[in-house]
Amino acid sequence: MRRTAFLFATFVLCFLVASPAEGGSTHVAGCGVQSYSYAGVQANTTAHGVSATLDPTAPPSVSNGHVGGWIGVGGPGAGPNGTAEWLQAGLAAFPGDSEMEAYYEVALPGAAPKYVELDSSVAAGVSHRFTVLEMAKHKSWWRVWVDGKAVSPPIYLPGSNGAWEPQAIGENWNGEAGACNLYSYRFTNVRLATANGGSWKPLKVNYVFHDPGYTVEPISSVPQTFVAASVNI
Numbered sequence: 001m002r003r004t005a006f007l008f009a010t011f012v013l014c015f016l017v018a019s020p021a022e023g024g025s026t027h028v029a030g031c032g033v034q035s036y037s038y039a040g041v042q043a044n045t046t047a048h049g050v051s052a053t054l055d056p057t058a059p060p061s062v063s064n065g066h067v068g069g070w071i072g073v074g075g076p077g078a079g080p081n082g083t084a085e086w087l088q089a090g091l092a093a094f095p096g097d098s099e100m101e102a103y104y105e106v107a108l109p110g111a112a113p114k115y116v117e118l119d120s121s122v123a124a125g126v127s128h129r130f131t132v133l134e135m136a137k138h139k140s141w142w143r144v145w146v147d148g149k150a151v152s153p154p155i156y157l158p159g160s161n162g163a164w165e166p167q168a169i170g171e172n173w174n175g176e177a178g179a180c181n182l183y184s185y186r187f188t189n190v191r192l193a194t195a196n197g198g199s200w201k202p203l204k205v206n207y208v209f210h211d212p213g214y215t216v217e218p219i220s221s222v223p224q225t226f227v228a229a230s231v232n233i
Contacts, residue, residue, distance in 0.1 A: 140161045
């Protein structure tokens with residue numbers, strides 16, 4: 001797969017630079033100065049899953065690195081003995097792309113992250129419902145769903161049972177070249193699973209972060225809906 005190697009294998013660095021789990025964004029002088037920039041939200045409580053309808057409201061513009069809009073759980077240090085462990089799903093774009101691609105990505109303790117492309121072409125205005133959910137009656141086993149259909153096998157994430165605060169995030173990686181890439185993602189009806197297999201409730205935000213050059217524009221608090229975008233889109 002043409003982009004697996006350099007996209008989410010770098011997400012460990014992404015979270016270490018400005019993890020929403022650490023309380024918000026890291027503010028620097030301007031857009032593209034820091035390697036990773038974020039616009040999004042994180043739940044104020046742990047949950048058994050997260051779901052949102054996600055669509056790009058404008059075509060991406062990526063000169064270096066990548067952009068992404070995703071929902072997910074876990075992160076660097078979230079696994080056993082401080083190992084990296086996470087599961088994410090959403091949309092991404094790379095240099096030269098005029099559309100997004102749908103993907104999910106999993107990091108298991110002690111293993112390299114695995115990126116799985118689900119759809120190579122998602123145009124602006126096309127929406128999909130992404131869900132990352134712990135399986136009913138199977139603690140710490142998860143699956144990814146798109147538009148109500150399971151798109152991943154069962155995935156075992158040790159120690160993850162109800163342990164993580166879900167996130168819904170827009171991201172820029174500057175490609176270590178100062179790129180201030182452009183994106184705009186609408187996250188609609190962001191919800192949390194209060195039990196394995198479901199029992200959904202609206203997300204309540206504890207952390208909102210918007211690094212220089214990127215912003216979060218609230219649309220509705222119930223259901224939780226917002227746009228994460230570059231300010232120049």
